[in-house]
Amino acid sequence: MSASAPVRPGGRVTAGERPPRGRGLGRAVAGGVLLVVGALLLPLGLAATRARAVTETDSYVAAVAPLAGNAAVQKAVVDDVTDGVMAHVRLDGLLRAVAPAERPAVRTRFTRGIRDFVAKQVRQVVTGRGFPAMWNGVHRTAHRTLDGTLAASGRSPVTLDLTPVLERVRHQLSQGGTGLDLVRRVPRSGVEIVLLRAPDVPRIRAVYDAVRDGALLLPPAATLSLCGGLLLARRRRRALICAGAGCAAAAALLAAVLALARGRALDALPPMVSRPAADAYADALTGPLRAGVWLVFAAGTVTAALAAAGPPALRAWRAWRTGTAGRHP
Secondary structure (H helix, E strand, O other), X not given: OOOOXXXXXXXXXXXXXXXXXXXXXXXXXXXXXXXXXXXXXXXXXXXXXXXXXXXXXXXXXXXXXXXXXXXXXHHHHHHHHHHHHHOOOOOOOOOOOOOHHHHHHHHHHHHHHHHXXXXXXXXXXXXXXXXXXXXXXXXXXXXXXXXXXXXXXXXXXXXXXXXXXXXXXXXXXXXXXXXXXXXXXXXXXXXXXXXEOHHHHHHHHHHHHHHHHHHHHHHHHHHHHXXXXXXXXXXXXXXXXXHHHHHHHHHXXXXXXXXXXXXXXXXXXXXXXXXXXXXXXXXXXXXXXXXXXXXXXXXXXHHHHHHHHHHHHHHHHHHHHHHXXXXXX
């Protein structure tokens, strides 16, 4: 017989006076379900919020701006621009005076020398003071193109147009005074880095829409679920322990999924894409998200630990404080 049940003088409890067990069980189940849902939605809401920030042009440009000084990214840009210039260099006129048997070796030697010279000029542009501004402008244009592509129904690829870098290279070569007239051979456009291939546009569009909607819905849903679960729980301390542990476990699972997805995405890149540069891009775009996920993991772990320690820890701390005060009047 429950200690809280009303007892008649004869010692009997009527059925109508017993506490409703079904209602208490239903409340406990509802609270547990809300805690589980909230623990799962909290890391997902964080991920959606961070991903939505990257869909904003200013946030994206701020995220990739430091890459202008990254050595791997600079090397990738130098290689791409140099390849674009060398595709327009023709040595047939220079080789007419060379014996046919010697032309392959001379062509190789000339091509290597010209490429080294062009790469040096491009590297001076990429490592110069004006490159960060060009870099930000190129990415701002690319992101606006991406927004337009995903907002429309087409399947046009999204590229990083390096035309501003080419224009600066043309100016750099005009200052060099070479006898090969390389300035006229530098293309005014056409050197691009593919960011999103046409076949991938529909899939990315679906993810894009889901992220924008999820960033608005998931965080408040997670907060309401956790608060509702704690309010409905009959044993609040145990519920808080479960909520903290659940959030930590969900965050750790999300971190593992992000690492797996990152590795597979990088492995699927074409061979001509620089892997170190792609790693730098991935770190710049997902670094804050991974830091936030581990912050949720740490917060959940600390919450569960403090809730588990709860009253005993508080009593020990008070006893320690009392003893310290007694020894030092």
